[in-house]
Amino acid sequence: MASLAVPKPPARTRRNLGGGVGPIGLGVASLWLSLIVLLPLAAVFTKSLEAGPAEFWDAITAPSARYALLLTTAISALVALINVVTGTLIAWVLVRDEFRGKSLVNAIIDLPFALPTIVASIVLLSLYGPRSPVGIHLYATKPAVIVALAFVTLPFVVRSVQPVLMEVDREAEQAAASLGASGWTTFRSIILPALYPALLGGAGLAFARAIGEFGSVVLIGGGIPRDTEVASQYIAKQIETDRPASAAAVSVTLLAISFVVLFAIRWFTKRKGVA
Amino acid sequence: MSTRIALRTAALGYLGVLVLVPLAMILYRTFEDGLVAFFQSVTTPAAISAISLSLTIVAIVVPLNVVFGLVTALALARGNFPGKGILQAVVDLPFAVSPVIVGVALILFWGNDGWLGGALPVIFSLPGMVLATVFVTLPFVVREVEPVLREIGTEQEEAASTLGASRWQTFWRITLPAIKVGVFYGVVLTVARSLGEFGALTVVAGGVAGESQTLTLLVHARYIDDHNTFGAYAASTVLMGLALVTLVLMALLERRREA
Numbered sequence: 033m034a035s036l037a038v039p040k041p042p043a044r045t046r047r048n049l050g051g052g053v054g055p056i057g058l059g060v061a062s063l064w065l066s067l068i069v070l071l072p073l074a075a076v077f078t079k080s081l082e083a084g085p086a087e088f089w090d091a092i093t094a095p096s097a098r099y100a101l102l103l104t105t106a107i108s109a110l111v112a113l114i115n116v117v118t119g120t121l122i123a124w125v126l127v128r129d130e131f132r133g134k135s136l137v138n139a140i141i142d143l144p145f146a147l148p149t150i151v152a153s154i155v156l157l158s159l160y161g162p163r164s165p166v167g168i169h170l171y172a173t174k175p176a177v178i179v180a181l182a183f184v185t186l187p188f189v190v191r192s193v194q195p196v197l198m199e200v201d202r203e204a205e206q207a208a209a210s211l212g213a214s215g216w217t218t219f220r221s222i223i224l225p226a227l228y229p230a231l232l233g234g235a236g237l238a239f240a241r242a243i244g245e246f247g248s249v250v251l252i253g254g255g256i257p258r259d260t261e262v263a264s265q266y267i268a269k270q271i272e273t274d275r276p277a278s279a280a281a282v283s284v285t286l287l288a289i290s291f292v293v294l295f296a297i298r299w300f301t302k303r304k305g306v307a
Numbered sequence: 308m309s310t311r312i313a314l315r316t317a318a319l320g321y322l323g324v325l326v327l328v329p330l331a332m333i334l335y336r337t338f339e340d341g342l343v344a345f346f347q348s349v350t351t352p353a354a355i356s357a358i359s360l361s362l363t364i365v366a367i368v369v370p371l372n373v374v375f376g377l378v379t380a381l382a383l384a385r386g387n388f389p390g391k392g393i394l395q396a397v398v399d400l401p402f403a404v405s406p407v408i409v410g411v412a413l414i415l416f417w418g419n420d421g422w423l424g425g426a427l428p429v430i431f432s433l434p435g436m437v438l439a440t441v442f443v444t445l446p447f448v449v450r451e452v453e454p455v456l457r458e459i460g461t462e463q464e465e466a467a468s469t470l471g472a473s474r475w476q477t478f479w480r481i482t483l484p485a486i487k488v489g490v491f492y493g494v495v496l497t498v499a500r501s502l503g504e505f506g507a508l509t510v511v512a513g514g515v516a517g518e519s520q521t522l523t524l525l526v527h528a529r530y531i532d533d534h535n536t537f538g539a540y541a542a543s544t545v546l547m548g549l550a551l552v553t554l555v556l557m558a559l560l561e562r563r564r565e566a
Binding site (some may be wrong): 033041053057058060061062064065068069070071072073076079084092118121122124126128129137139140141142143144146148149150151154155156157158159160163165179181183186215234240243244245246247251263264265267268271272276280283286287290291296 | 310311314315317318319321322326327328329330332336374379381382385386388389393394397398400401403404405406407408409410411412413415416417420421422438442443445466499502503504505509510523526527530531534536539540541546547550551553554557558565
């Protein structure tokens with residue numbers, strides 16, 4: 033803010049005009065982002081490679097580490113897939129259907145974003161945990177991890193598909209229907225192609241969120257090594273047991289997986305958009 | 308039309324099983340022994356101290372994010388400089404980084420064996436918790452304000468400065484009122500996320516009851532360490548109430564933004 037407080041610079045060029053923060057402001061912003069985000073992350077990278085690539089490889093291929101990374105990736109992909117189906121379904125119902133209380137349902141979609149992740153864990157435990165009133169005991173099982181991740185990623189696909197669905201050309205649909213296409217055929221050949229970029233984008237965000245998720249899984253997942261322990265739990269445990277290099281190596285791997293997926297999806301949707 | 312009903316039932320069923328019924332269940336468990344039990348559980352010394360620590364963190368994080376968020380948003384929306392793309396990417400980074408990795412990063416940078424060699428006593432204390440929370444909430448204000456800045460353009464500001472207003476006056480009288488709603492929205496998101504942060508704090512905070520334990524850490528400790536399920540439910544309900552306030556505020560701001 034320092035640059036903003038400078039009283040009346042005598043001569044200003046047009047480019048500096050208009051509330052721009054000038055070089056000092058830019059410096060402040062860069063310094064802030066570096067100190068808060070970039071340098072700490074850089075410290076993770078250097079730590080992971082401090083002892084050389086062989087150590088890095090050993091750290092991420094240690095049995096529990098490898099299992100946690102594979103489990104996290106597989107379950108996150110599955111959860112993204114579940115979201116593609118249920119998210120499209122929910123978005124469809126919210127856009128095309130009319131019923132009482134629809135706006136309330138629409139508001140509920142955002143709840144998982146607003147709720148603290150640890151509360152998500154507790155909430156699911158109260159129904160599917162040891163004292164389950166409906167007799168469903170998911171505590172410390174893989175389905176529990178899936179349910180927790182589906183809970184926290186619920187809004188992504190719904191919110192990316194919903195606006196696109198509103199814009200879809202209804203006339204083409206009606207034409208298809210009048211030519212005798214069934215509802216499913218119309219959906220598959222007219223609506224679905226229009227939804228692809230939004231579906232991919234939403235699924236990608238859900239995947240990236242799921243792969244790093246910790247709070248919602250920590251209570252209900254149980255964190256059993258080589259069974260339900262996800263990568264973020266493994267990393268936290270490595271820090272607790274004072275193995276920072278191993279924690280750093282697994283962290284870097286996890287970051288790499290989510291970046292690769294996010295970039296692949298961005299590249300894919302861009303290419304589709306051009307074609 | 309029966310497909311329509313089937314689809315509706317499926318969608319509502321999924322939401323019910325995943326979100327609504329669990330939420331109803333936890334509310335029932337919280338209040339099944341009456342309001343007094345709930346009240347007692349959330350006013351124990353540890354709970355009071357957790358609530359006040361959570362609020363303290365919010366009180367420090369929000370102004371930091373507003374000030375630095377505005378500077379960053381202004382630089383990104385108005386500035387024209389080499390490396391702007393990189394700056395844009397860095398702003399979005401916190402969304403893509405697992406909270407636990409945030410904690411690891413802070414320890415490896417600020418901690419005793421970190422880059423700064425523990426020059427500042429950050430880890431396991433309030434500054435560390437603040438840094439972790441700032442990290443995870445950093446994009447909110449920037450990302451809410453930047454598009455508004457682009458939209459309003461610079462004409463009015465230029466007019467003001469032609470008429471002799473200082474930069475500071477222009478900012479207060481012209482720019483700030485125009486981006487007000489965006490800033491509020493960013494603040495609401497920041498508050499919600501700050502109160503709810505858990506993963507980064509478990510790594511960075513000591514989690515000592517009555518000292519370095521936030522509301523989310525209290526929920527965890529009560530459930531895992533104390534086997535106080537009811538206490539965990541009660542503390543969760545407080546957090547849920549705060550989340551609900553957030554949702555309502557967001558809906559109100561959304562309405563204002565559209566108007």
